[in-house]
Amino acid sequence: xxxxxxxxxxxxxxxxxxxxxxxxxxxxxxxxxxxxxxxxxxxxxxxxxxxxxxxxxxxxxxxxxxxxxxxxxxxxxxxxxxxxxxxxxxxxxxxxxxxxxxxxxxxxxxxxxxxxxxxxxxxxxxxxxxxxxxxxxxxxxxxxxxxxxxxxxxxxxxxxxxxxxxxxxxxxxxxxxx
Amino acid sequence: xxxxxxxxxxxxxxxxxxxxxxxxxxxxxxxxxxxxxxxxxxxxxxxxxxxxxxxxxxxxxxxxxxxxxxxxxxxxxxxxxxxxxxxxxxxxxxxxxxxxxxxxxxxxxxxxxxxxxxxxxxxxxxxxxxxxxxxxxxxxxxxxxxxxxxxxxxxxxxxxxxxxxxxxxxxxxxxxxxxxxxxxxxxxxxxxxxxxxxxxxxxxxxxxxxxxxxxxxxxxxxxxxxxxxxxxxxxxxxxxxxxxxxxxxxxxxxxxxxxxxxxxxxxxxxxxxxxxxxxxxxxxxxxxxxxxxxxxxxxxxxxxxxxxxxxxxxxxxxxxxxxxxxxxxxxxxxxxxxxxxxxxxxxxxxxxxxxxxxxxxxxxxxxxxxxxxxxxxxxxxxxxxxxxxxxxxxxxxxxxxxxxxxxxxxxxxxxxxxxxxxxxxxxxxxxxxxxxxxxxxxxxxxxxxxxxxxxxxxxxxxxxxxxxxxxxxxxxxxxxxxxxxxxxxxxxxxxxxxxxxxxxxxxxxxxxxxxxxxxxx
Numbered sequence: 001x002x003x004x005x006x007x008x009x010x011x012x013x014x015x016x017x018x019x020x021x022x023x024x025x026x027x028x029x030x031x032x033x034x035x036x037x038x039x040x041x042x043x044x045x046x047x048x049x050x051x052x053x054x055x056x057x058x059x060x061x062x063x064x065x066x067x068x069x070x071x072x073x074x075x076x077x078x079x080x081x082x083x084x085x086x087x088x089x090x091x092x093x094x095x096x097x098x099x100x101x102x103x104x105x106x107x108x109x110x111x112x113x114x115x116x117x118x119x120x121x122x123x124x125x126x127x128x129x130x131x132x133x134x135x136x137x138x139x140x141x142x143x144x145x146x147x148x149x150x151x152x153x154x155x156x157x158x159x160x161x162x163x164x165x166x167x168x169x170x171x172x173x174x175x176x177x178x
Numbered sequence: 179x180x181x182x183x184x185x186x187x188x189x190x191x192x193x194x195x196x197x198x199x200x201x202x203x204x205x206x207x208x209x210x211x212x213x214x215x216x217x218x219x220x221x222x223x224x225x226x227x228x229x230x231x232x233x234x235x236x237x238x239x240x241x242x243x244x245x246x247x248x249x250x251x252x253x254x255x256x257x258x259x260x261x262x263x264x265x266x267x268x269x270x271x272x273x274x275x276x277x278x279x280x281x282x283x284x285x286x287x288x289x290x291x292x293x294x295x296x297x298x299x300x301x302x303x304x305x306x307x308x309x310x311x312x313x314x315x316x317x318x319x320x321x322x323x324x325x326x327x328x329x330x331x332x333x334x335x336x337x338x339x340x341x342x343x344x345x346x347x348x349x350x351x352x353x354x355x356x357x358x359x360x361x362x363x364x365x366x367x368x369x370x371x372x373x374x375x376x377x378x379x380x381x382x383x384x385x386x387x388x389x390x391x392x393x394x395x396x397x398x399x400x401x402x403x404x405x406x407x408x409x410x411x412x413x414x415x416x417x418x419x420x421x422x423x424x425x426x427x428x429x430x431x432x433x434x435x436x437x438x439x440x441x442x443x444x445x446x447x448x449x450x451x452x453x454x455x456x457x458x459x460x461x462x463x464x465x466x467x468x469x470x471x472x473x474x475x476x477x478x479x480x481x482x483x484x485x486x487x488x489x490x491x492x493x494x495x496x497x498x499x500x501x502x503x504x505x506x507x508x509x510x511x512x513x514x515x516x517x518x519x520x521x522x523x524x525x526x527x528x529x530x531x532x533x534x535x536x537x538x539x540x541x542x543x544x545x546x547x548x549x550x551x552x553x554x555x556x557x558x559x560x561x562x563x564x565x566x567x568x569x570x571x572x573x574x575x576x577x578x579x580x581x582x583x584x585x586x587x588x589x590x591x592x593x594x595x596x597x598x599x600x601x602x603x604x605x606x607x608x609x610x611x612x613x614x615x616x617x618x619x620x621x622x623x624x625x626x627x628x629x630x631x632x633x634x635x636x637x638x639x640x641x642x643x644x645x646x647x648x649x650x651x652x653x654x655x656x657x658x659x660x661x662x663x664x665x666x667x668x669x670x671x672x673x674x675x676x677x678x679x680x681x682x683x684x685x686x687x688x689x690x691x692x693x694x695x696x697x698x699x
Contacts, residue, residue, distance in 0.1 A: 022200065022224070045224060049202050058686040134686040147686050160680075161688075 023162055024135050024146040027114065030167040031121045031131065036065065039133075040116050041164060046109035047139035054138040055115050057101045060131065062124030065089065066098035069116040074105035087122050127170040130156075132163040200224045202251075206286040215288050219244070219268060221253045227272040229253045231281075235670055237264025237292040248272075263289030267668060271648050281648025285668070308373070309363045313390075314576035316356045317431075318569065320397045322349035324427045325462010327407040327420040333463065333482045334470065336412055341469045343408050353401035357394035361385040387644055389434035396430035428455035446504055453497035456490040461568045463487065468561050471554055477547045480557075484539050491535070498528075524574040531567040534560055594698075596677065598691045601626045605679050605691050607638075613698050614672040621654055621662040623681065633681035633689075636662050640669055641676045649678075672699040 027040035046052045059066050061084050070076055079100035086095045107113050125131050134147040148159040156162040205220040206212055219232075229246030232255050236242070244255035253272060266288065271281035326346030330338035338346070365381030365388070366373065375381050385391065400423045407419035431454035432447050463483060470479045502521065538560050545553035594612025598605045608620040619638055623631040636656075641649040647670065654664035669675060679691040 045200075048200075056685065136685050145682070145685070145688065147688050148690065 023164070024137070024144075025164045026133075026166050028166055030169050031119070032169050032171050033121055033123055033125070033127055034171050036118055036120050038116060038118050039166065040114050041135060043107060043113050043115065043137060045144075046107065047137060047142040047144045049109045050139035050141060051109055052107040052137045052139055052144075053104065054136075055103045055107075056136045056138065057115070057117065058134045058136075059097075059099050059101070059119070060125070060133060061085075062122050063119045063131070063133075064094055064097050064122055065118075065120040066101065067118045068098070068101040068103070069118070071103060071105070071115065074103045077102040077104070085124060087124075089120070121168055125168050127168050129168060130165040131168050132156075132165040134163045201282055204284050206284075208284050209286065211287045211290065213289070215257055218254050218256045219284075221270060221272070221284075223251045223253070223272065226250050227253060229255070230271040230273055231269070232271075233269045235267040235269070237262050237266065244268075246270075264292035265668070267670065269648050283648055283650040306367050309360065309367050310576045312356060312360045312363055314573050316353065316360050316394070316397055317572050317576065319349045319353045319356055320401055320427050320430065321458050321462045321572070322346065322465060323353060323401040324404045324420075324423045324458050325464075326466055327404040327416070328424055328459055329463050329466035329483075330408060331417040331420040332486060333466070333479055335482070338408055338466075339469055339473070342466050345465060345469075346408055347405055350401040350405035354398050357398050360394050361388075361391055364388050364390045384645060392433040393430045396426045396433055400424075400426035400430060424455055424458060427458050428452070430454075442504075445500065449497045449500045449504070452493050453501060456494035456497070459490050460487055460494065461572070464561055464565045464568060468558060468565070471558055471561070476554070477543075480543045480546065484543065487535075488539070491532070520574055520577050524571055527567055527571050527574065531564060531571065534564050534567065538564075594695060596693050596695050598679070598693045599626075600689075600691060603631055603681065603689050603691060604628075607677060607679075607693070607695070609695070609697070614669055616666040616668045618665040619652065619654065619663065619667065621664070621679065622660075623662070631681075631683075632656075633683055634685075635682040636664075637680040638664050638667075639678040639680065640667065641678070642669075642671060642673060643676070645671050645673065647671065669697060672697050 022044055024044065025042050027042055028038065031037040031039070041055070041057065043052060043055060057068075064083060064087050066078075068076055068078060078098045079102070080096060081099040082096045083094070086093045088094070101117055103115055121131060132149045134145075134149075136147065137144040144161070146161050146163050148156075148161050149163050150156045150159060156165065200223060201221060202224055203222045205222075206216060219234075226248070228248050232244040232246045232253070234242045234244055234257070244257070246253045246255040248254075253270075264287065266286055268284040268286075269281070270284065323346050326338065326342050326349070330336070330342065362376050362381055362385055363373075365383070365385030366375060403419050403426065404423040407416045407423060410416035410419060428451045432450040467479070467483060470476055473479070505517070538557060542553055542557045542560060546557060592612055593608050593610040596607040596609075598607070603626060604624045606622040609617045610620070611617060621636060621638065623633060623636075625631045636654040637651060638654055639649045639651050641647065650667055650669070652664040652667045654662040657663050674694050674696050677693050677695050679689075681689045681691070683689055
């Protein structure tokens with residue numbers, strides 16, 4: 001009996017170039033290190049055929065200064081907590097901030113919606129790699145969890161419930177305002 | 179045909195923008211118990227799809243391919259002529275508008291769940307019989323082809339006659355088509371498809387992955403080598419070719435089948451190889467002997483044949499007895515079983531064959547040497563009888579394929595264990611019983627450094643992509659014993675199953691563990 005230690009190998013022999021439309025994804029393709037970036041989470045459907053009642057976003061380490069955008073018809077909550085490492089912004093040391101965003105409301109399964117927040121991706125997150133941000137959609141009787149992060153060498157299209165991701169790019173060396 | 183085209187498109191086109199179609203609901207619902215068979219089955223998806231395969235496994239294990247029609251996001255298939263009560267499995271596979279295939283298995287029950295849901299033994303008995311007949315044909319052609327060159331090299335020790343060369347060439351040429359058909363029909367048997375499916379690639383791919391493919395390759399090589407040997411004149415090269423052909427032919431018997439798989443394999447494999455080598459020589463010599471009796475030096479040839487055949491028969495009997503003992507264990511396992519009946523018939527025929535052979539050797543051969551006028555016709559008649567008996571024995575041996583050996587029936591079916599170990603987590607999997615059919619699943623989890631790991635939820639997924647079985651999903655529940663339990667879930671076929679465990683650790687973190695488990699018959 002051979003042990004295959006690979007993670008989530010669904011034998012789908014396809015090369016895929018774009019994001020899966022039926023998954024939760026970000027509208028943005030990339031974020032720049034050490035700049036405030038806007039991220040737009042796209043939610044295409046509910047859990048099975050149930051309406052989405054809560055959208056929860058977990059902010060990974062190295063992503064700071066998170067600010068969710070208010071949304072009409074939705075109640076907004078954040079969970080704050082300490083960061084693993086202190087970060088310097090404009091000379092100030094920042095040690096804690098938003099770790100989770102929770103929007104509560106109702107999004108019927110047949111409808112589409114977007115949820116917006118701003119983040120600052122620090123150099124703790126390597127440039128040239130994808131940053132995956134886990135998202136959970138909670139419904140009355142279940143949840144849709146976009147939380148799978150591909151292992152090294154793995155394609156996120158091979159995952160059943162991939163976390164939405166953006167490409168992290170380094171800041172331009174000159175012409176950077178503040 | 180349309181399905182085959184879609185399949186080809188799916189397999190070979192690089193596709194973009196993969197939106198996964200998701201099953202939203204099914205009628206009948208998964209796990210439903212219905213009073214009567216509904217007129218049709220519907221699968222509702224979140225987006226338009228086209229059906230690829232809808233295969234219904236009935237309570238008797240028979241598989242029927244349903245014709246599905248898609249309208250928008252709903253696939254409908256009529257259930258006609260289905261009357262038996264019990265458990266049904268619908269293995270479905272659809273392709274969404276963008277070409278991404280997804281699949282699953284739906285279980286529902288008519289009347290009440292079957293006591294014994296579909297089992298692999300019942301699957302496609304027709305294909306199994308076809309495979310058995312083709313295997314017999316393949317064996318016969320190899321025996322004739324290889325026997326001819328062996329006989330020319332070691333009994334005639336000279337040029338083979340034109341009749342013998344022609345017979346060997348015909349047999350060798352028939353080996354390849356017979357072998358190719360064996361692979362395809364093996365695939366039919368594995369996927370429980372109708373013979374018409376040989377026009378599609380599915381059974382061929384499945385057949386190629388089976389051990390019988392190695393048997394076919396070795397058989398074809400042996401036949402070609404033997405045909406080549408007969409064209410090499412009479413030197414030592416020819417003799418060497420003939421011996422290698424014999425070895426390849428003998429190994430072809432050991433490459434697949436129950437016999438070589440019996441534990442301990444260190445005994446079973448050589449026993450099968452020796453048994454096959456002896457039978458190829460003996461059976462393969464009968465036709466050349468018949469031809470040789472017409473020649474002038476018949477008496478010399480008969481003596482040389484006997485000098486090799488008598489040790490060969492001893493090997494045949496001893497190896498045959500060993501194999502029977504390995505398969506049957508005790509005689510109680512044999513009584514009344516289908517395997518026992520086939521074996522008994524084979525032994526009776528072997529006894530008659532040995533009697534005929536002994537008479538040839540000890541009565542008719544001396545008579546021929548003394549130039550008695552009636553000896554040659556008697557001997558010819560006796561050898562023809564040997565050929566008929568030999569073919570009947572080979573046919574019965576091919577028929578063993580259809581009957582599981584007593585060791586498989588009698589042995590208590592032990593659970594099947596598997597262990598998955600990654601840096602982050604370890605899982606122990608137990609399937610009870612450890613064979614194809616309904617199994618219960620027990621799971622235990624630990625972190626990578628042996629600490630307790632209690633996931634919030636655990637799902638186990640079984641899939642056998644090679645056999646076209648789409649993932650079967652089961653939610654596991656935590657029991658009072660701290661272990662997780664799922665099932666019973668019906669795994670309809672033996673062979674390699676991909677097992678995937680999806681553990682939810684926190685709201686935002688999951689772990690996925692995969693392994694391949696070989697499920698015995």
